[in-house]
Amino acid sequence: xxxxxxxxxxxxxxxxxxxxxxxxxxxxxxxxxxxxxxxxxxxxxxxxxxxxxxxxxxxxxxxxxxxxxxxxxxxxxxxxxxxxxxxxxxxxxxxxxxxxxxxxxxxxxxxxxxxxxxxxxxxxxxxxxxxxxxxxxxxxxxxxxxxxxxxxxxxxxxxxxxxxxxxxxxxxxxxxxxxxxxxxxxxxxxxxxxxxxxxxxxxxxxxxxxxxxxxxxxxxxxxxxxxxxxxxxxxxxxxxxxxxxxxxxxxxxxxxxxxxxxxxxxx
Amino acid sequence: xxxxxxxxxxxxxxxxxxxxxxxxxxxxxxxxxxxxxxxxxxxxxxxxxxxxxxxxxxxxxxxxxxxxxxxxxxxxxxxxxxxxxxxxxx
Numbered sequence: 001x002x003x004x005x006x007x008x009x010x011x012x013x014x015x016x017x018x019x020x021x022x023x024x025x026x027x028x029x030x031x032x033x034x035x036x037x038x039x040x041x042x043x044x045x046x047x048x049x050x051x052x053x054x055x056x057x058x059x060x061x062x063x064x065x066x067x068x069x070x071x072x073x074x075x076x077x078x079x080x081x082x083x084x085x086x087x088x089x090x091x092x093x094x095x096x097x098x099x100x101x102x103x104x105x106x107x108x109x110x111x112x113x114x115x116x117x118x119x120x121x122x123x124x125x126x127x128x129x130x131x132x133x134x135x136x137x138x139x140x141x142x143x144x145x146x147x148x149x150x151x152x153x154x155x156x157x158x159x160x161x162x163x164x165x166x167x168x169x170x171x172x173x174x175x176x177x178x179x180x181x182x183x184x185x186x187x188x189x190x191x192x193x194x195x196x197x198x199x200x201x202x203x204x205x206x207x208x209x210x211x212x213x214x215x216x217x218x219x220x221x222x223x224x225x226x227x228x229x230x231x232x233x234x235x236x237x238x239x240x241x242x243x244x245x246x247x248x249x250x251x252x253x254x255x256x257x258x259x260x261x262x263x264x265x266x267x
Numbered sequence: 268x269x270x271x272x273x274x275x276x277x278x279x280x281x282x283x284x285x286x287x288x289x290x291x292x293x294x295x296x297x298x299x300x301x302x303x304x305x306x307x308x309x310x311x312x313x314x315x316x317x318x319x320x321x322x323x324x325x326x327x328x329x330x331x332x333x334x335x336x337x338x339x340x341x342x343x344x345x346x347x348x349x350x351x352x353x354x355x356x357x
Contacts, residue, residue, distance in 0.1 A: 099288065099289070099339075102287075102343070103281065103285050103342070104281050104346060104347070105346065129342050130342060132338065137338055137339060139338075140336075140338035140339050141335070143327075143331060143335035144289060144293070144332070144336070144339060147292075147293050147335075151292070151293055151294070151295070151324065
């Protein structure tokens, strides 16, 4: 599907309508750039210049998705850092430093920019307070950083926040649990179902187990209770007749599009 | 006793200051941000007032921003050793 089109029309509105039709999108799903206003031109206004717009489908990936891409897809790293990221990084840093001061916490804020996201890190002695139970305060601070950055820069905020490496520790904890569960599935030769997870967490699990011998993973159910199931490889084939899609090897990752929404393959 | 009172007020003012700071960072009309602290029975009640135009900015989509404000103010209160709640006043 096309993600961006350039169209012309008598007026800007006409051009936008034409673009939306081509994209099959609604106005709140796109970013619109007006290339030419159109209207009369020349002394007598006899020649009418067409309005021209560029309409682009908005990127619906979350900053978490983008951070993950940044980590996993070095080929995507090619390309320049968007100019607004520098401004966003500065705004994020200023906001976070001010927040530490307001609460009365000691800490240091570092920011970095990449082609896909801005990363902000806060480090200091009392950061447990700012992380909160199960990271609830960290999520709240991230929400506020993004809102403050958006207000300050009038750009779509691409800021990811981590505090004292909490997110990266969470990720390695998740990977460890995934491997434990996979070992259990292989040992018992029975499927192991993990707890419901976000798309981001499921991807971490699929990726962690992609190279794990003897098991295959798939995601089953619908959000918000969609969960990863780890099956011993070959296990479905031992039964009478193979059913449905069967379990998937490392191909599970490729199946995460529309195809993965099939009814779960319970055995 | 008077000293303890003063200490408590000092702690409360950090929490109030945190809410004030956060709200100012989110709104278009920072000059219209006002936070009043009222000592309730069990907690310090922080009443936040903003310019009507900025109401959406402090509440956010589905109340996400307001929820985040409360969560961070709660952390600030924990640091100060007080209980605090946030009321957004229309």
